[in-house]
Amino acid sequence: MKKVLLAAVFLVGFGFSNAQEVKAGADPMQDKDLMTWYHKDFATTKVYGVNTENAYKFLESKGLKPKTVLVGVLDSGVQVDHPGLVKNIWTNPNEVPNNGKDDDGNGYVDDIHGWNFIGGKNGDIDIDNMEVTRVVAKYKSVFEGDDSTKNKANQAKIPEEFAMYMKAKDLFTKKSMEAKQGFKTYSMINEAIPVMVKLLNGKPLTPENVAAIKPADQREAMAVQVLTQVAQSPEFKGKSAAEFEKAMSGQIKEALDYFGPQEKQYNLDYDPRKEIVGDNYDDYSEKNYGNNHYEGPDAEHGTHVAGIIAGLPNGKEIQYGVASKVAKIMSVRTVPNGDERDKDVANAIRYAVDNGAKVLNMSFGKPVSPGKNVVWDAFKYAQDKGVLLVKAAGNENEDVAEHLAYPTNFKNVTDEKPFVNNVLVVGASTNKNDALRASFSNFNKKMVNVFAPGEEIYSTVPHNEYKYLQGTSMASPVVAGAAAVLLAYMPNLTPAQIIESLVKSSNASTANQFGDFSEAGGVIDLKKAAEYAYTNFYNGKAGSSKKAEKSVKKTVKK
Numbered sequence: 001m002k003k004v005l006l007a008a009v010f011l012v013g014f015g016f017s018n019a020q021e022v023k024a025g026a027d028p029m030q031d032k033d034l035m036t037w038y039h040k041d042f043a044t045t046k047v048y049g050v051n052t053e054n055a056y057k058f059l060e061s062k063g064l065k066p067k068t069v070l071v072g073v074l075d076s077g078v079q080v081d082h083p084g085l086v087k088n089i090w091t092n093p094n095e096v097p098n099n100g101k102d103d104d105g106n107g108y109v110d111d112i113h114g115w116n117f118i119g120g121k122n123g124d125i126d127i128d129n130m131e132v133t134r135v136v137a138k139y140k141s142v143f144e145g146d147d148s149t150k151n152k153a154n155q156a157k158i159p160e161e162f163a164m165y166m167k168a169k170d171l172f173t174k175k176s177m178e179a180k181q182g183f184k185t186y187s188m189i190n191e192a193i194p195v196m197v198k199l200l201n202g203k204p205l206t207p208e209n210v211a212a213i214k215p216a217d218q219r220e221a222m223a224v225q226v227l228t229q230v231a232q233s234p235e236f237k238g239k240s241a242a243e244f245e246k247a248m249s250g251q252i253k254e255a256l257d258y259f260g261p262q263e264k265q266y267n268l269d270y271d272p273r274k275e276i277v278g279d280n281y282d283d284y285s286e287k288n289y290g291n292n293h294y295e296g297p298d299a300e301h302g303t304h305v306a307g308i309i310a311g312l313p314n315g316k317e318i319q320y321g322v323a324s325k326v327a328k329i330m331s332v333r334t335v336p337n338g339d340e341r342d343k344d345v346a347n348a349i350r351y352a353v354d355n356g357a358k359v360l361n362m363s364f365g366k367p368v369s370p371g372k373n374v375v376w377d378a379f380k381y382a383q384d385k386g387v388l389l390v391k392a393a394g395n396e397n398e399d400v401a402e403h404l405a406y407p408t409n410f411k412n413v414t415d416e417k418p419f420v421n422n423v424l425v426v427g428a429s430t431n432k433n434d435a436l437r438a439s440f441s442n443f444n445k446k447m448v449n450v451f452a453p454g455e456e457i458y459s460t461v462p463h464n465e466y467k468y469l470q471g472t473s474m475a476s477p478v479v480a481g482a483a484a485v486l487l488a489y490m491p492n493l494t495p496a497q498i499i500e501s502l503v504k505s506s507n508a509s510t511a512n513q514f515g516d517f518s519e520a521g522g523v524i525d526l527k528k529a530a531e532y533a534y535t536n537f538y539n540g541k542a543g544s545s546k547k548a549e550k551s552v553k554k555t556v557k558k
Helices: 052-061 131-143 148-157 159-200 207-211 218-230 241-259 300-310 342-354 372-384 472-489 495-504 511-516 526-536 546-556
Strands: 010-012 015-017 069-075 114-116 327-333 359-362 388-392 423-429 450-453 457-461 465-469
Touching: 052 472, 052 526, 069 300, 069 342, 069 472, 114 342, 131 148, 131 159, 148 159, 159 218, 159 241, 207 218, 300 327, 300 457, 300 465, 300 472, 327 342, 327 472, 342 359, 342 372, 359 472, 372 388, 388 472, 388 495, 423 472, 423 495, 450 472, 457 472, 472 495, 472 526, 495 526
Parallel strands: 069 327, 069 359, 114 327, 359 388, 388 423, 423 450
Antiparallel strands: 010 015, 457 465
């Protein structure tokens, strides 16, 4: 899983490009408008927000009374006592806290706020492999062992596994090399920061001041090269030497924190699973493992996602989630610092469904999936229970028909329609109308349903703090929150109806081919979706009306 698209600057031959653009002269940590931009009404502001407040006003104007909707956050963990989240965290009503017993008989002891499928008696998994690493480690001796005759026989005997292995091997070779180079490059820059500060000699960082520097040796020449690029960035230009040092050190730390773990993620001999979780990983039918550590060792990603769905204003912080008035968060820890495992994803879906979640947010993905069938079975299980799955499209700037991002609701890219009707795939949009698709967001007219705000999203993070992050990981919970709002006021809605309502009512845009990037061709508008659902599906009671049933059939047959 791509945990975040780094707010740190990225290098290509020392050429910087900001993944998170900051307006010149503005401090994003003080910009209240930026903190809540994704809630804006496009009709009045011309910013592609999701029209949160007007949606509530419309639904309440119809005399509808909301019912609380439980949203499962399948992620890296959630700080359940964060001041901006604590009032909207689910508590299992059938479990007595911390008595060491499985009071509700669901197979999980003391699951008060959810469950952790990547932990055990010996702690919690932090860094795990990428899936391509696990596939190469498992199949290398099978397909490329010492016996060439046996290799060819195995390749012919299990061709699907061989194709997956070859794809994984190619990605493993490429990505592991990039990881090593990235860590080396950022380490060099980190070591050069004191040299850069010294060369500035107390002067502010400007292109003119950098141009006047005369490097004395190769080390200083490299420092000047970096300074020259950084001085062009609005985020750094004009900063004092001290301000530059602080900002640069922080961003390089993020880069090192990103590349550092990859030494283990792409290590064929590294496998923390058996020692920490202690399950029989190859037994996909096994479900009673894990622990009740809802946060885990690194809950930044999951806590940010939870805040986007149901965060509440806290103190001076004005950030709030789309479904803050109607949703409760269930934390189902599923995703490590690395790739999620199919067994855990399937069990997490089933756990959340069985414990009452009606919307599940899944901000993760990977290019290969050895256990995709067990995940697909869980998708079908959720569909049969009337549960909506909201999934991030992925952050590779790719067409997902050409580069699958598992788990996917299409068993084959050539299929006319998905094999289930309860999965909503989300791309990331920006607050820039002339560049509405976020540069990192995956896309496809058939396989991505909608776009939603996913760049410069301010939300809760661990240690009671707040932060801007970006990615389709942030767009997905915007949509999960929107779905929860619709379901809270109109509980008779089915997943297919929610999807149709959001797709059909999106604010369309044709700028820079944006209309071709998703089924909706636009960014969701919660008020318009509420109007669409109310007009077409709502009948004032639980269960679908005849009109709604016809619409579902029509939707499924697309």
